[in-house]
Amino acid sequence: MASAPEAGMEPRESTPAQWRAAAMGILFGGFAVGLMASGKRMSRAVPLITAGVALGCAVPVALASRRPPISPEEAADALVDAPDPPTFSIVVAARDEAAVLRQLVADVSRQHYRRRDGRPLFELIVVDDRSTDGTADAVIAAAADGGIEAVTRVVPRRGEGLPDGKGAALTAAQPDECGGDVILVLDADARLEPWFLRRAAGYFAAGANAVTARRRILESDHGWLEGAQADEQTLDGELNRGRWALGGCSEFRGNGIMVRRELLARVGGWRASALTEDIDLSSRIAAVAGERVAWALDVEVWEEPVRSGERLWSQRLRWAEGALRRAFEHGPAVVASPRLSAGARLDFVTYVGQLAVPPIVLGAAASAVVTGRRRALASIVGGYLGTSALLGWDALRWESHTDGGALSTSERLRRTFRVSLFGGLWLVAVPRALAALAFRRGPIRYVKMEHRGASEPESDPSATRRSEA
Numbered sequence: 001m002a003s004a005p006e007a008g009m010e011p012r013e014s015t016p017a018q019w020r021a022a023a024m025g026i027l028f029g030g031f032a033v034g035l036m037a038s039g040k041r042m043s044r045a046v047p048l049i050t051a052g053v054a055l056g057c058a059v060p061v062a063l064a065s066r067r068p069p070i071s072p073e074e075a076a077d078a079l080v081d082a083p084d085p086p087t088f089s090i091v092v093a094a095r096d097e098a099a100v101l102r103q104l105v106a107d108v109s110r111q112h113y114r115r116r117d118g119r120p121l122f123e124l125i126v127v128d129d130r131s132t133d134g135t136a137d138a139v140i141a142a143a144a145d146g147g148i149e150a151v152t153r154v155v156p157r158r159g160e161g162l163p164d165g166k167g168a169a170l171t172a173a174q175p176d177e178c179g180g181d182v183i184l185v186l187d188a189d190a191r192l193e194p195w196f197l198r199r200a201a202g203y204f205a206a207g208a209n210a211v212t213a214r215r216r217i218l219e220s221d222h223g224w225l226e227g228a229q230a231d232e233q234t235l236d237g238e239l240n241r242g243r244w245a246l247g248g249c250s251e252f253r254g255n256g257i258m259v260r261r262e263l264l265a266r267v268g269g270w271r272a273s274a275l276t277e278d279i280d281l282s283s284r285i286a287a288v289a290g291e292r293v294a295w296a297l298d299v300e301v302w303e304e305p306v307r308s309g310e311r312l313w314s315q316r317l318r319w320a321e322g323a324l325r326r327a328f329e330h331g332p333a334v335v336a337s338p339r340l341s342a343g344a345r346l347d348f349v350t351y352v353g354q355l356a357v358p359p360i361v362l363g364a365a366a367s368a369v370v371t372g373r374r375r376a377l378a379s380i381v382g383g384y385l386g387t388s389a390l391l392g393w394d395a396l397r398w399e400s401h402t403d404g405g406a407l408s409t410s411e412r413l414r415r416t417f418r419v420s421l422f423g424g425l426w427l428v429a430v431p432r433a434l435a436a437l438a439f440r441r442g443p444i445r446y447v448k449m450e451h452r453g454a455s456e457p458e459s460d461p462s463a464t465r466r467s468e469a
Helices: 017-037 041-066 072-081 098-109 135-148 168-172 196-205 224-245 261-266 276-289 309-336 342-371 376-398 409-423 426-439 463-467
Strands: 088-095 122-129 152-157 180-188 209-216 257-260 292-301
Touching: 017 041, 017 309, 017 342, 017 376, 017 426, 041 088, 041 135, 041 224, 041 376, 072 209, 072 292, 088 098, 088 168, 088 196, 098 122, 098 135, 122 135, 122 168, 122 342, 135 152, 152 168, 168 376, 180 196, 180 261, 196 209, 196 257, 196 292, 209 224, 209 276, 209 309, 224 292, 224 309, 224 376, 257 261, 257 276, 276 342, 309 342, 309 426, 342 426, 376 409
Parallel strands: 088 122, 088 180, 122 152, 209 292
Antiparallel strands: 180 257, 209 257
């Protein structure tokens, strides 16, 4: 087996020709469908079709999200009855993150998840990915301050010409380098509450092999952009929790990935070529092992918001292209997997199929400009944003004020409108990502998000359970 820094180090090279062809087919095919949808005959049927699709997708998901296969209460009870609670390897890939890692290491040191004698049921592994700001020293010092230096390791990743990105950095901490039963991946800016690991362990004690935490945004009340990102994560949680409950191919999200070490090893560990390591791994465990990702509503990981429009655009382009690359690379294996039910495979096709909507909107917009017929465009965009609004309104039942009080109807409506409008960003990002896939030459340039440190996690530990009732 290759050494840890080399394992899984296939480079992220130029795009395969067949992916380019597929991207061009979706981009121009969707555009053509949009043009045809604006025709006189089709434009009458489009409103009914889009309304039916929107309701048919949103309503089952919203209802199913109320009956997850493992509830927070069931997870907590399972851990109490577990004879051998699972241990964790917490893995953080970091490049020049000294400013925020001190906070994260301190949060890890305060975890309640320990043996009777106080020994941690976890270890912390930080991959120092060519940092120049003293990241390693900051981790070691913070671990000593928190009393967890005995279970903390820094793994240096060094070399010329190494691929950039989180997935590539994680190849320095492959499963055989980890000692825990479960591998937990966190971003360097993550913030944890002391009960995080204990709550997470309950889901594995209840039988899950892959779990993702609920992502929360720090400082969400500081501005429109921060608040929109927070509510977007809540909506995304509703969507994937509903997919999980319906038997679909629910997915990891990058901050708070939790997977049994044996399962990660079975599918080949981390891959440097994965532009979005979370959904890449989601599809591999689905295709190979028939595993779906449990969504833990009460296991919250907090993170900094993206604070500028330019950085947000770079992030969403990467996410959009990563979703397309995942579909091209792993889609056939997921759809053909004998380990997945027909419903799970249909869910995957439907979820991936939404990537065709933005090019259709582009075609309908072009037709509206030329012909003046806007009914089809309004219907398609309305259906797309309306689905987000329906799920957003429902998901916001999870939210509450800092005093535990429920959101008022007016505030919930305002935030529903905001998150729906914010979702329109994908109508622009996906066609741009398709064009990049089709026409870019050379490797992908990975744009690192900048972190500066943020406030403490803001949630009331009992708020999630109250809002679930």
